[in-house]
Amino acid sequence: MYSSTGPNHVHGYCFITSVDNQHTHMMTGTTSLGVIYGRTHVHCYQGTTTCDREHVHYYSGMTGPALYLPDGSHVHCHRGVTAIALQHTHCYRGNDCPSY
Numbered sequence: 001m002y003s004s005t006g007p008n009h010v011h012g013y014c015f016i017t018s019v020d021n022q023h024t025h026m027m028t029g030t031t032s033l034g035v036i037y038g039r040t041h042v043h044c045y046q047g048t049t050t051c052d053r054e055h056v057h058y059y060s061g062m063t064g065p066a067l068y069l070p071d072g073s074h075v076h077c078h079r080g081v082t083a084i085a086l087q088h089t090h091c092y093r094g095n096d097c098p099s100y
Contacts, residue, residue, distance in 0.1 A: 007034025007041035012097045013078060017049065017057075017090035025049035025057060025082070027092055040065040043076060049090070057082035057090060073098035 015027045027050075031043035046060035063076035079093040 007036055009034060009099045011043060011076060011099050013045065013094070015078065015092045015094040017082065017092045020090050021053070021086070021088045023053050025052050025090060027059065031063065031096065037065060045078065049082060055085045057085045059083065059092070063096065067095070069098060073100050
């Protein structure tokens with residue numbers, strides 16, 4: 001099930017990572033255009049967390065499939081683990097902003 005624009009759209013996202021080494025990071029960005037995945041689509045994403053405690057973490061991944069909402073928009077689940085920095089990582093999980 002696609003919107004009228006198909007997978008040719010992006011989603012914004014904003015997450016806070018898990019607490020590790022007594023701190024968190026913020027992750028914000030925009031996904032790639034949609035990629036057809038069976039009867040739905042997914043998006044790729046990558047970026048760098050905010051700088052907290054004098055370091056950043058890199059991350060990248062692929063969203064889950066589209067999760068349609070009652071108003072016809074949809075979101076995607078993001079989940080993963082950041083790259084190692086200063087001998088630790090952070091987990092993250094959340095949904096991106098809705099798109100039609």
